[in-house]
Amino acid sequence: MTLQVDITQKQGDFTLRAAFSGADGLTALSGPSGSGKTTLINLIAGLVPLQEGRIVFGGTVWNDTRKGIFVPPHRRRIGYVFQEARLFPHISVRANLAYGMGRVPKAERPARMARVAGLLRIDHLLDRRPSGLSGGEKQRVALGRALLSAPDLLLMDEPLSALDAALKAEILPDIERIRDAEGIPILYISHSMEEVARLATRVVAMEAGRVVATGGPEAALASAIPGKRAGAFLDATIAEIMDGEGLMLARSAAGPLYLLAAPVSVGKAVRVFVPASEVMLSVGLPQEISALNRLSGTVAGVKEGAASVTVELDCGGETVLAEVTRRSAERLGIAPGVALNALFKAVRMEPESLFRQTGQPDLSEAASAEARQSRSLSMVLRVACSMRR
Numbered sequence: 001m002t003l004q005v006d007i008t009q010k011q012g013d014f015t016l017r018a019a020f021s022g023a024d025g026l027t028a029l030s031g032p033s034g035s036g037k038t039t040l041i042n043l044i045a046g047l048v049p050l051q052e053g054r055i056v057f058g059g060t061v062w063n064d065t066r067k068g069i070f071v072p073p074h075r076r077r078i079g080y081v082f083q084e085a086r087l088f089p090h091i092s093v094r095a096n097l098a099y100g101m102g103r104v105p106k107a108e109r110p111a112r113m114a115r116v117a118g119l120l121r122i123d124h125l126l127d128r129r130p131s132g133l134s135g136g137e138k139q140r141v142a143l144g145r146a147l148l149s150a151p152d153l154l155l156m157d158e159p160l161s162a163l164d165a166a167l168k169a170e171i172l173p174d175i176e177r178i179r180d181a182e183g184i185p186i187l188y189i190s191h192s193m194e195e196v197a198r199l200a201t202r203v204v205a206m207e208a209g210r211v212v213a214t215g216g217p218e219a220a221l222a223s224a225i226p227g228k229r230a231g232a233f234l235d236a237t238i239a240e241i242m243d244g245e246g247l248m249l250a251r252s253a254a255g256p257l258y259l260l261a262a263p264v265s266v267g268k269a270v271r272v273f274v275p276a277s278e279v280m281l282s283v284g285l286p287q288e289i290s291a292l293n294r295l296s297g298t299v300a301g302v303k304e305g306a307a308s309v310t311v312e313l314d315c316g317g318e319t320v321l322a323e324v325t326r327r328s329a330e331r332l333g334i335a336p337g338v339a340l341n342a343l344f345k346a347v348r349m350e351p352e353s354l355f356r357q358t359g360q361p362d363l364s365e366a367a368s369a370e371a372r373q374s375r376s377l378s379m380v381l382r383v384a385c386s387m388r389r
């Protein structure tokens with residue numbers, strides 16, 4: 001179901017002017033604090049009266065200020081998940097979950113509750129009170145409650161930001177399961193590049209009340225999220241683990257990728273972030289060089305910055321970004337269509353992105369050990385890794 005938004009809203013000195021469309025899957029709304037993300041989803045939910053524009057969902061007009069159309073929030077069939085779980089403390093988890101099921105036919109409720117409780121691994125918590133739950137468990141119940149309201153659209157406003165890295169790592173796969181199994185479009189606000197890289201099927205990047213980029217996560221994250229390092233995301237599959245060498249080999253459309261060892265297994269799909277500043281370019285392949293990663297490509301675009309040039313290299317259909325000095329760009333004759341090689345060291349996976357899957361060993365210990373280790377290391381490269389479908 002498609003969401004179409006074209007709105008203008010003034011709040012004091014701040015003006016939100018946003019036009020974008022969202023589709024099935026998980027659309028991440030990303031951007032710095034104060035860029036208008038929460039205002040936007042409050043408007044979509046109908047919680048704030050729209051001043052000017054239109055919001056259409058699945059062919060139904062929710063707002064049209066010119067025609068005076070306004071569908072109230074309770075008729076929009078939206079499930080909302082906030083930073084904090086906001087559960088009713090005086091009733092059980094089961095009663096919290098049942099609270100939103102008014103739209104579900106009575107006969108279907110028990111089976112639906114059992115399925116969602118299983119999906120979110122909260123079936124053993126149903127008779128407990130929220131006060132006895134961990135932060136992660138509370139948030140999984142909040143996700144369950146939103147799902148059980150039989151929504152047509154799920155809005156999530158930084159649902160993981162109050163949790164520490166290990167808990168985040170536990171819940172990320174739950175959100176992935178919701179995204180993949182429920183078929184409900186999700187609009188997901190996040191500041192975390194790792195979360196966006198891992199979860200998003202589409203990104204809407206915002207800055208100062210404007211949509212500055214939309215598209216697949218690779219392109220939008222690589223070039224458009226303000227304050228983030230430029231770089232490229234490469235989808236890859238772990239092909240080999242070279243235990244003795246502390247390395248893993250992954251296959252990607254761009255070519256083979258060497259990664260520093262991490263607790264993932266062969267066959268896992270990962271999304272690897274390669275920062276543009278870490279990529280060297282060469283004409284021809286230098287023989288004596290330590291960089292393990294060597295991807296061949298063709299220059300697809302060149303962006304002139306104040307002090308450097310960002311080169312977009314098409315490597316087998318995947319984009320790799322390299323940041324080089326103007327002098328190097330001139331020396332190598334960099335221009336669209338020129339064949340070049342991208343060289344970079346083995347890349348490290350971001351510990352936050354590791355997670356535990358049902359039936360797999362608990363990686364949260366490994367993740368936090370890795371986090372401690374990475375804090376004490378000056379990281380050469382940062383890699384966002386995600387296990388995907």
Ligand SMILES: Nc1ncnc2c1ncn2[C@@H]1O[C@H](COP(=O)(O)OP(=O)(O)OP(=O)(O)O)[C@@H](O)[C@H]1O
Nearest residue numbers: 011012013014031032033034035036037038039040
């Ligand atoms: N009721 C209001 N009156 C005046 N200004 C407001 C009001 N609500 C929000 N704003 C302003 O609108 C701007 C956008 O706020 P909003 O909460 O949508 O941003 P955000 O991108 O969600 O930020 P964050 O990531 O910090 O939650 C901010 O400058 C904020 O101060």
